[in-house]
Amino acid sequence: MKNKIIYWVSTLWLALGMLSTGIVQVLKMKEEVDMFARLGYPSYFLTILGVWKILGVIAVLVPRFSLLKEWAYAGFFFAMSGAVFSHLACGDEAKEFFGPTLLLVLTVVSWYFRPADRKTISANLNQ
Incomplete structure (x- = not known):
């Protein structure tokens, strides 16, 4: 039960962060540009x-499609680690890389604590 709570709290915060920044980016708000x-x-x-x-958030939240979820998590990880590195470089x-770092941590926590029915078959066999 504890793992399920950790998963959903981290996943919902991750989804909120990715969705809000995704919308800001699609709208090309001046600060983001x-x-x-x-x-x-x-x-x-x-x-x-x-x-x-935005597509990654949908993939992570909808049931099934475990392989697509893996790709979404990987994309979030690459995007946020790239953002952290870009700010550092x-x-x-x-303060500029706090947001990407938080989203990177949420990505890892959500991925790690995801329920068995949200994992790929090969990942289920290893447990």
Whole structure:
């Protein structure tokens, strides 16, 4: 029961964070466009990343499709670790990479505590 609570709390916070940042990116809000430019990324990358985040949230939350969930978690991990590295590489202050770091931690916690019915078959065989 404890693992289920940890899973759902971390997953819902992850979904909220990814959905809200995905929407901000798809809408190309000025602050986000400015930040991406400062990090050295083109503005069209906002649309790509935002759409992937929104689709990833759907994949993680809907029942079944365990392989798709693995891909979504991997995408979240790559996107957020890339964001943390980008902020570090640009010499940003800690407050700038707090959000991506939190989402990275939530991704790992949600993935680790996911129920058996949300894992791929090969992962179920190893347990």
